Amino acid sequence: MPLLHVDHMTHWFGGLRAVHDYNLAIEPGQVRGLIGPNGAGKTTVFNLITGRYKPTEGHIALAGTDITGLPSHKIAAMGLGRTFQNLRLWRHMTVLEHVKMARYSKITYGLVGAFFGTPKRNREEAEIEERAHALLELMGIQHSADQIVTNLPYGAQRRVELARALATDPKILFLDEPTAGMNPEELGQMMEIIRQVHKELGLAIFLIEHRMRVVMDLCQVIQTLVFGEVIAEGTPEEIRGNPRVIDAYLGKEVMA
């Protein structure tokens, strides 16, 4: 049984069909890529699966449970972590607080603990903090734990987002253009981090990417989306050689 299963998903924005008959099956530990030209509907696919939009038709199952139409925070708590194309960090919070926040659904001390500062709350907050520090160390940003996140350089902010997503204990990680806006050096570091996260935590990863180098390097299977429809699916070699993909998307780059 696949970890994530999307079955004949279609979505309409009013009269516009953004996604049409989309199918997906991701196995545990697999790294998947989703490519396609601008406006193809890649982020919409992400938003549909993560519960931001409810698909017009079709079903989504995570680890065998139907999650179609569930609120986003429940889907996230069930093990679907994500990062965003444009960083969505909380501008008044420190790096550590970001990572701690992702444990929200796992907190058991409840309102009594929150209001009265019970020993249970202190214990639990300390545990969360310890885990958060460990994740920051994995990302190599432990030294900026107490900094307000907006004071960090761009590459570090991306890592905070990734650390935060990992703190939700995901079974599968959705990365929306994880290397967007990065310089070559940051790009190399980010790819290394993604590889490391995949190896050490054994996560399944589903990523949207514009840079062919990144997708071809990281992914085992790649889907190509054009106008909301999957026109090709296969290994990096197959995708690279597929004439329809070259036509729709890679054409200019390969020719150049």
Added chain:
Amino acid sequence: MSIGTLKVWWAKLREQLSRAPLLGWLAGALVAVTLELSVGTPLARALGMAKIPVLFGFDLALKQPQIFPSALLYVLLIYVLPVAAVAWLTARPANLLAGDLLRRSTAISALLHLALLYAILHLWTGISDYRVLVVRLMLIAVMLTLSLNVVNGYMGEFSCSHPGFMAIGAYTASVFSVGLFVAGGQLGAGLLSPALGPFLFPLGLILAGIMAAIGALVVAIPSFRTRGDYLAIISLAFMFIAKSLFENLEVVGGARGLAGQPDWANLPTVFVWTVVCIWTINNFVRSTLGKALNAVRDGELAAVAMTVDTRRTKMVAFLFAAFWAGVAGGLFAHVLRYVNPGTFDLKKLAEMLAMVYFGGLNSVVGSIVGAVGYNLLSEALRPLELYKWIIIPLLLILVMIFRPTGLIAFREFDVQKVLQPRRPPPVTAKLSLEE
């Protein structure tokens, strides 16, 4: 003496004084209020005043400007110099003691500081009834400001219904106390013995808070489905509904109001409730569950993706804030021992918003400073009567221009840091540098 040397002296003085921990300052304040008790009146007479300036001269600034300088001199002699001297002289033992207490237990240290603070307030207010009234109203204002800050600051929504919650609390607590314990009052014969009253009063206040929270539910259910300005509009409507509801409820006196509340909201009661309010709210906003408010405010999409239940988070915070507004309302009614619907109008709302935005958004200390500062200013401007309402908004506009988020915004109130000794002895200082 040139300005340069003055500056050096000033810097040295500040450096010296920054070594005193909170404990030292409190000890200084205790000495100052004792001093005032013993020599305050003769000193005031000697300086040409009829009596002790009750509110640091704030109340005199406009009423009797000719004696304002002597009031300032009095403040310098009775408060500023003794407090600074004691804080400076006791810096070393106070630091040792503060460190020792904190090592034992934060709770014990905090309780001791609070006891000291209460003793100071008790002695200070012992001189005049006016002081007792001002301090109690100030503490209630702190509760209101802080609870409103949870919604308007931490949650980042704009709620206008706080006077309404306060009204619900004021009336609930009043009906509780007048109805149950006052025989021959506006609400008929009392059912229970008045002797029980003071012990059951906390129950009445909790009830007041709960009723206010139920009122908040009425606002929250329709307005949290949507985003943006809806909460502001719905909550404003709620405030007016609450006001006209009490105006038309003849059972509780209608527009004439309800009088005869027993004198249960004395200084220790109000002090304890304020401390509990600050403590729980500070606990809440510093916990990860409470910080979720900031996450929802600064990026709801990301918050949701990080498993935050936005609806629950907002609901809890809103009801919690309303609860404390209700408790504050109940205390307010028992401080004035009279309540009428006209009190809970736009002017009250404007005052609360002014205190929140003046003090600083997203900050417990800011709310305390805002409420205390505003109340002192308000007392100073009292002789201006209606013109007060021109000056206070003007000040608010200035704050908005120069410090858009308020005086002390976005700061955490870390009790441990406040109580800790200021500067460790030199040896440890060296060690910490090497780390």
